[in-house]
Amino acid sequence: MKKIILTTIIAIIATVGGFSVVYKNLNQNEKNSVISTNEKLEEKNIYHTEYQTSYSFDLKNLDEMYDNHEFIAIVHIDRLNPATTYREKTDEYIKPYTSGKATILKTLKGNFNSSEITFLRLGGIVSYTDYEKSLYPSAREKLNELFQGDKTTTFVEDKSKDDIDIEDGKTYLVYMNRDNEFHNENEYTIEAFEYGLREVNLNTNTRSLNINSNEILIKNNKTNEYESIDKAVSKEISKQFVDEIKE
Numbered sequence: 479m480k481k482i483i484l485t486t487i488i489a490i491i492a493t494v495g496g497f498s499v500v501y502k503n504l505n506q507n508e509k510n511s512v513i514s515t516n517e518k519l520e521e522k523n524i525y526h527t528e529y530q531t532s533y534s535f536d537l538k539n540l541d542e543m544y545d546n547h548e549f550i551a552i553v554h555i556d557r558l559n560p561a562t563t564y565r566e567k568t569d570e571y572i573k574p575y576t577s578g579k580a581t582i583l584k585t586l587k588g589n590f591n592s593s594e595i596t597f598l599r600l601g602g603i604v605s606y607t608d609y610e611k612s613l614y615p616s617a618r619e620k621l622n623e624l625f626q627g628d629k630t631t632t633f634v635e636d637k638s639k640d641d642i643d644i645e646d647g648k649t650y651l652v653y654m655n656r657d658n659e660f661h662n663e664n665e666y667t668i669e670a671f672e673y674g675l676r677e678v679n680l681n682t683n684t685r686s687l688n689i690n691s692n693e694i695l696i697k698n699n700k701t702n703e704y705e706s707i708d709k710a711v712s713k714e715i716s717k718q719f720v721d722e723i724k725e
Contacts, residue, residue, distance in 0.1 A: 554581045603634065
């Protein structure tokens with residue numbers, strides 16, 4: 479495995495719905511080529527980069543996670559798009575991100591206009607040349623000093639340290655925000671890295687909107703164990719399941 483550890487520590491002062499980790503490169507005018515979701519990449523051609531992040535609140539604190547995200551839901555991932563660094567909405571290059579479509583199975587916080595949403599999430603595999611476009615010139619120079627190879631056949635997987643990959647067809651508890659200037663209509667950013675994307679294990683084969691606490695376990699990405707609702711989420715969320723059962 480080829481890995482480049484980027485020592486930059488990125489401070490995220492507040493979650494406002496857009497990517498707080500943004501590398502603008504306004505001198506690049508050509509848009510990115512993207513990797514097909516069906517394209518199989520050889521591991522030897524992939525460089526793995528990771529960065530460390532710091533939030534203004536404690537991601538491990540369930541109550542603070544609830545307070546600092548406007549939209550929380552259980553969703554099913556219907557489709558993942560190829561990762562890219564170009565953001566058409568704002569016409570800029572940012573850190574690699576993955577987008578896709580999802581179905582909301584249960585709303586836990588916020589008002590959604592539709593059960594079908596689109597989303598963005600930091601992290602993904604992009605071509606080396608596309609990754610370069612997302613960097614400041616100084617960072618690009620340092621990366622090129624470390625790199626020796628053919629850029630046309632090399633790819634970069636970029637993600638936060640300890641983050642997990644989002645997978646097509648799975649069900650997750652997600653913490654999201656959005657901003658009208660950054661997002662398209664009915665589009666949201668899944669935030670908080672491995673704390674904001676937690677796989678859900680349903681003890682049922684149905685994608686039911688009436689999910690109760692007896693049917694659901696949520697994965698702890700640090701221990702890799704599944705937890706009950708009362709341990710996995712804040713009291714504001716867990717009481718919603720209790721109230722439904724009483725009804």
